[in-house]
Amino acid sequence: MTTSQTLAGNTGWRLKIDGWTLGTAAVSTAVMLPIVAVIILAFTPGDDIWGHLTSTVLPLYITTTVQLMIGVGTGTFFIGVGGAWLVTIYRFPGKRFFEWALLLPMAMPAYVIAYVYTDVLEYAGPVQGALRHLFGWTSIRQYWFPEIRSLGGAVSMMTLVLYPYVYLLARAAFLEQSVGVLEASRVLGRSQWQSFYSVALPLARPAIVIGLSLVLMETLNDFGTVDFFAVYTFTLGIFDVWMNMSNIAGAAQLASLMLLFVIALVLAERFARRKKRFHQTTTTYKNLPGYKLGSIKGLLATVVCTLPVVLGFALPSIVLATYAVIHFDGDVVVQVIQTAGNSLLLSGTAALIAVIVAIFMAYGVRIKGGPVLKVMTRIAALGYAVPGSVLAVGVIAVLASLDNSIDGFMRQHFGFSSGLLFSGTVAAVIFGYLVRFLALSFGTVEASLTKITPSMDGAARTLGHGPFATLRRVHLPLMKTSILTAGMLVFVDGMKELPLTIILRPFNFQTLATYVHQFASDEQLGEASLAALAIVGTGIIPVILLSYAIRKSRPGNEIA
Amino acid sequence: MKGLLIHGVSHAYGDHKVLDKVAVVVPAGELVCLLGPSGCGKSTLLRLAAGLEVLQEGSIVIDDVTVASNTVHMEPEKRRIGFMFQDYALFPHLSVLDNVIFGMVGSAPAKARSRAMEMLDQVDMVNQASKYPHMLSGGQQQRIALARALAPEPKLLLLDEPFSGLDTNMRARIREETLGVLKQFGVATLMVTHDPEEAMFMADRIKILGSDGRILQAARPHEIYYHPKHEFVAKMFGLMNRFDGVVSHAQVQTPLGSVAAPDMADGTKVQVLIRPEGIVLESHEDASGTAVELLSTHLLGHDNIVRVRLASGSSSELYVRVHHAFEPELALGIKAIIDPDYAFVFPLDGEESGSSSLVKAAQ
Numbered sequence: 001m002t003t004s005q006t007l008a009g010n011t012g013w014r015l016k017i018d019g020w021t022l023g024t025a026a027v028s029t030a031v032m033l034p035i036v037a038v039i040i041l042a043f044t045p046g047d048d049i050w051g052h053l054t055s056t057v058l059p060l061y062i063t064t065t066v067q068l069m070i071g072v073g074t075g076t077f078f079i080g081v082g083g084a085w086l087v088t089i090y091r092f093p094g095k096r097f098f099e100w101a102l103l104l105p106m107a108m109p110a111y112v113i114a115y116v117y118t119d120v121l122e123y124a125g126p127v128q129g130a131l132r133h134l135f136g137w138t139s140i141r142q143y144w145f146p147e148i149r150s151l152g153g154a155v156s157m158m159t160l161v162l163y164p165y166v167y168l169l170a171r172a173a174f175l176e177q178s179v180g181v182l183e184a185s186r187v188l189g190r191s192q193w194q195s196f197y198s199v200a201l202p203l204a205r206p207a208i209v210i211g212l213s214l215v216l217m218e219t220l221n222d223f224g225t226v227d228f229f230a231v232y233t234f235t236l237g238i239f240d241v242w243m244n245m246s247n248i249a250g251a252a253q254l255a256s257l258m259l260l261f262v263i264a265l266v267l268a269e270r271f272a273r274r275k276k277r278f279h280q281t282t283t284t285y286k287n288l289p290g291y292k293l294g295s296i297k298g299l300l301a302t303v304v305c306t307l308p309v310v311l312g313f314a315l316p317s318i319v320l321a322t323y324a325v326i327h328f329d330g331d332v333v334v335q336v337i338q339t340a341g342n343s344l345l346l347s348g349t350a351a352l353i354a355v356i357v358a359i360f361m362a363y364g365v366r367i368k369g370g371p372v373l374k375v376m377t378r379i380a381a382l383g384y385a386v387p388g389s390v391l392a393v394g395v396i397a398v399l400a401s402l403d404n405s406i407d408g409f410m411r412q413h414f415g416f417s418s419g420l421l422f423s424g425t426v427a428a429v430i431f432g433y434l435v436r437f438l439a440l441s442f443g444t445v446e447a448s449l450t451k452i453t454p455s456m457d458g459a460a461r462t463l464g465h466g467p468f469a470t471l472r473r474v475h476l477p478l479m480k481t482s483i484l485t486a487g488m489l490v491f492v493d494g495m496k497e498l499p500l501t502i503i504l505r506p507f508n509f510q511t512l513a514t515y516v517h518q519f520a521s522d523e524q525l526g527e528a529s530l531a532a533l534a535i536v537g538t539g540i541i542p543v544i545l546l547s548y549a550i551r552k553s554r555p556g557n558e559i560a
Numbered sequence: 561m562k563g564l565l566i567h568g569v570s571h572a573y574g575d576h577k578v579l580d581k582v583a584v585v586v587p588a589g590e591l592v593c594l595l596g597p598s599g600c601g602k603s604t605l606l607r608l609a610a611g612l613e614v615l616q617e618g619s620i621v622i623d624d625v626t627v628a629s630n631t632v633h634m635e636p637e638k639r640r641i642g643f644m645f646q647d648y649a650l651f652p653h654l655s656v657l658d659n660v661i662f663g664m665v666g667s668a669p670a671k672a673r674s675r676a677m678e679m680l681d682q683v684d685m686v687n688q689a690s691k692y693p694h695m696l697s698g699g700q701q702q703r704i705a706l707a708r709a710l711a712p713e714p715k716l717l718l719l720d721e722p723f724s725g726l727d728t729n730m731r732a733r734i735r736e737e738t739l740g741v742l743k744q745f746g747v748a749t750l751m752v753t754h755d756p757e758e759a760m761f762m763a764d765r766i767k768i769l770g771s772d773g774r775i776l777q778a779a780r781p782h783e784i785y786y787h788p789k790h791e792f793v794a795k796m797f798g799l800m801n802r803f804d805g806v807v808s809h810a811q812v813q814t815p816l817g818s819v820a821a822p823d824m825a826d827g828t829k830v831q832v833l834i835r836p837e838g839i840v841l842e843s844h845e846d847a848s849g850t851a852v853e854l855l856s857t858h859l860l861g862h863d864n865i866v867r868v869r870l871a872s873g874s875s876s877e878l879y880v881r882v883h884h885a886f887e888p889e890l891a892l893g894i895k896a897i898i899d900p901d902y903a904f905v906f907p908l909d910g911e912e913s914g915s916s917s918l919v920k921a922a923q
Binding site: 453455456457458459460461462463464465466469473474477478 | 607610611612635636637639640641642643645646647649650651652653662663664665666708709712718
């Protein structure tokens with residue numbers, strides 16, 4: 001037998017163009033384009049405003065942004081990780097309730113609670129009014145009251161609604177940990193607290209870092225809150241330069257500087273993750289210990305878990321509901337239902353596509369490896385870091401050039417003009433959401449894929465299943481929970497998305513978020529309250545599903 | 561030829577060469593063991609044969625079809641190979657039965673199912689068919705993994721440390737069962753292990769892979785044990801007694817008598833390695849040999865380990881395995897001689913020479 005004989009009948013050429021490599025590269029490129037467009041735009045010669053910016057507002061933008069990030073990062077870390085640890089490991093009054101209730105603020109956009117708390121806490125609001133009444137004060141000069149429309153206020157608002165990202169990922173990580181390692185740590189002489197600090201926390205670190213990086217990216221992106229509170233972050237600066245100075249290149253230049261922040265963030269996350277690749281060391285699961293807390297400690301745990309839920313969800317919801325009842329109006333109801341349909345369409349489609357794309361990319365990298373694919377997917381997942389408003393510029397640039405080329409092709413070959421096919425359509429908004437939120441689905445799917453040991457792939461492949469069949473029959477079922485998580489993260493964020501939607505939406509097309517923004521920023525919270533409640537309401541359903549799925553996903557854990 | 565033919569395979573991770581021009585032939589019906597220390601590239605060879613890793617140099621042929629060479633890379637799912645992973649890699653979301661059915665791509669569902677049940681019957685796991693992997697013990701998981709690998713009737717079976725996850729009692733039993741099943745199926749099998757005893761028990765032939773990625777010796781188990789061609793091979797099976805010496809007239813003198821060193825030039829510095837069972841102790845009036853002092857005896861069950869010291873005053877210990885209850889008559893003194901079947905002479909290349917000493921197992 002010679003080699004030449006066998007070559008004729010062989011099934012696989014090493015050099016054949018590989019579908020997975022090509023597909024992954026193509027998808028990554030499509031998602032990358034708007035980001036690349038922004039960077040190109042930033043380096044396109046135009047009015048160079050650097051000199052002007054550095055001498056005036058740039059130092060303010062940088063310090064404010066850094067302060068905001070530190071504040072929100074610290075706050076979400078403590079609430080998210082602490083809450084996750086409490087409800088996962090201990091038994092105390094209300095534990096079962098808090099398991100899912102702690103996720104509720106996720107349904108609440110930062111700008112919505114900013115509107116609500118401003119309304120409640122401002123001089124004319126009920127709190128200060130009640131204080132004045134109680135103590136007989138008659139003017140602002142007689143007492144001190146924290147100013148909600150401030151940096152501290154923005155930190156509080158964002159912490160209250162963003163901590164669930166950290167909570168969600170930390171809790172999933174704690175649940176996936178084998179209780180065996182915790183018991184080993186206890187037996188080796190570490191206390192509960194030491195075990196948490198030296199075993200559980202390091203094991204959960206990749207997940208927590210992902211959660212924190214999501215939080216910080218959201219913080220960088222926020223427009224509604226900082227706009228309303230006049231907190232001069234980068235994003236607000238970009239809007240200022242773009243909207244008020246009509247300087248798109250300048251806005252893109254600011255954005256590219258901001259991108260450095262984010263790249264640092266992403267690299268830190270990647271580094272932390274690469275350093276430790278945790279595979280589950282044991283396949284045997286046991287029920288979680290459920291340490292019972294004494295009455296004082298238990299009560300304390302209950303209070304600690306109650307605060308974020310009340311402040312981040314219950315109180316603002318009650319305020320909104322009260323307003324909705326007071327300002328009830330049939331016309332508003334019809335409008336809100338129609339708007340809600342639009343929001344569902346956009347977010348649902350975007351979530352579906354984002355999950356499919358994420359699976360495709362993460363799995364492509366897993367089976368094909370290679371530094372080029374890896375870098376491409378990393379860049380594609382950077383969309384989350386780019387502020388929605390700036391990303392919108394990239395999307396507009398890409399779609400306009402696509403429309404123009406199709407139009408040109410049609411004119412040349414068929415003699416008619418196809419006009420603007422994508423620009424200013426629902427598809428443009430969905431594409432924008434996809435670019436923006438791919439990091440959410442990709443990060444989640446990839447993290448979950450990493451946890452599947454490579455021998456699973458080997459087993460399926462040697463048992464006669466190709467890469468696609470292996471994905472369908474082994475990885476997808478094993479990643480079910482994470483895929484659901486990924487979809488829900490994108491969905492909820494889509495429902496809340498504001499700046500991107502404002503810019504990319506078709507003419508007169510309202511989503512719940514744009515509707516709320518339009519009225520609430522005009523201090524007409526009454527008119528906006530029903531739509532805001534609708535955003536919050538749609539956000540709750542996935543939150544409950546999510547919590548249930550996480551609990552169920554753990555083998556050996558009884559379903560409560 | 562039916563079976564596996566690996567020719568001239570070299571593989572490196574970066575600068576680290578783990579396989580160096582390795583050749584392995586596994587005819588149908590034979591079980592070949594690749595024995596070597598951890599991290600020596602044994603598993604890499606299996607992954608190359610399965611197509612889970614892309615070949616860098618050489619060729620791999622299965623049943624007369626080149627599945628990997630410089631120009632060919634057949635995808636693993638096309639190779640019809642059974643692979644049993646060290647961690648078994650059972651799919652946690654599928655029942656035992658569905659795990660076994662998984663590989664029978666293209667069979668009608670009813671047929672696949674009945675074949676899977678047959679396989680489960682072979683490994684005595686029929687009544688566990690509807691359970692999930694996490695509900696099974698390690699030994700049961702191992703059997704399922706074996707059944708799953710064999711169910712699609714592979715042309716070649718690859719076993720990666722198949723018994724390393726089992727406790728000692730279980731291991732001996734499962735090993736025997738597995739061997740029975742494999743013999744019955746008559747499939748060409750390449751197994752990787754770091755445990756020499758396991759290799760001796762399972763293999764028709766053993767290939768010993770050194771830590772430099774080269775095959776040091778390939779032979780039947782008997783040959784490997786009684787005629788190790790390399791110091792490394794001799795040391796794989798546990799502690800050895802060692803004397804250093806110089807060849808003279810094709811002989812080496814040791815304190816326990818001379819050992820033949822054919823084919824070695826006079827004046828060559830050598831080490832003589834003697835297995836613990838290669839030193840014979842006697843204590844009766846006619847006993848010949850060198851006088852030794854008893855230090856201690858340790859009953860291991862079916863045999864004894866006896867520690868002795870040369871009576872001549874040399875401080876070094878000898879380690880002797882005795883196959884019967886050892887009750888010396890101390891009054892007569894104990895004499896030791898070498899059984900030449902268990903003594904091996906290897907040149908001392910460059911290594912500094914000591915006197916006699918115990919040598920730890922190579923792994």
